[in-house]
């Protein structure tokens with residue numbers, strides 16, 4: 574069996590396992606067909622991941638399968654979209670059946686977890702590169718955008734920040750301690766905030782997912798909205814694991830490290846007070862928007878230095 578035939582044999586069953594009613598026609602024709610629910614907008618995005626730039630050389634294929642779809646799905650979460658389907662363009666060097674089997678396992682786990690149906694794709698030979706296009710839907714006009722934030726609104730983030738970035742220092746640890754294991758899980762198995770994004774529709778005024786680092790991604794909201802922000806370093810959500818491992822560096826990591834795939838959003842104070850408790854419980858208020866552009870961080874620990882923007886994906890490593 575040729576390698577591309579093997580890929581089809583391993584990947585195509587995913588299309589059956591994950592089939593959703595939204596996909597009228599999956600892989601096998603010239604195009605896939607997706608039917609939109611009446612009164613909905615299509616929200617779509619493409620992400621490309623290159624070995625050595627967006628994930629480490631030799632990265633575990635099962636983690637790669639999960640992570641690549643999770644990262645793409647996180648953009649749907651940031652728009653408040655319901656996931657529908659995805660297509661995958663896979664550029665592969667010579668690879669083993671074991672590698673492909675593990676990759677498809679991770680990809681399939683993610684597709685089922687996020688409700689994304691495999692609708693089509695392409696394979697070609699070359700340096701390991703993945704391009705994933707994800708499609709979601711939102712009720713017409715309700716997609717969350719970066720440009721809607723107003724002055725004197727709350728700035729909130731979901732979950733905890735900084736762990737995935739801190740995990741880069743531990744990727745080669747063979748027998749991780751419990752806190753290190755927690756950090757590595759954040760890096761290997763990001764959890765896009767799909768349900769939260771949907772719950773924030775018509776409540777948040779602007780939203781983005783934290784892929785490049787809180788300050789860098791918040792700056793995208795602020796510049797798209799023509800405003801600035803004051804952040805309170807002491808209210809940043811930092812996990813006990815990160816505090817234990819990073820000590821004084823934890824705050825800087827929470828502000829600037831990427832790959833967490835949490836949501837950062839703005840919201841009017843009145844809307845915050847009316848949020849369901851379960852939604853509020855997933856969020857932390859970390860600051861306020863203001864008219865003057867830029868970001869000021871108050872209450873930083875002494876000697877904290879912050880880069881001008883978030884780190885590039887995968888930090889400074891090769």
Ligand SMILES: [Mg+2]
Nearest residue numbers: 648651782784
């Ligand atoms: Mg994004």
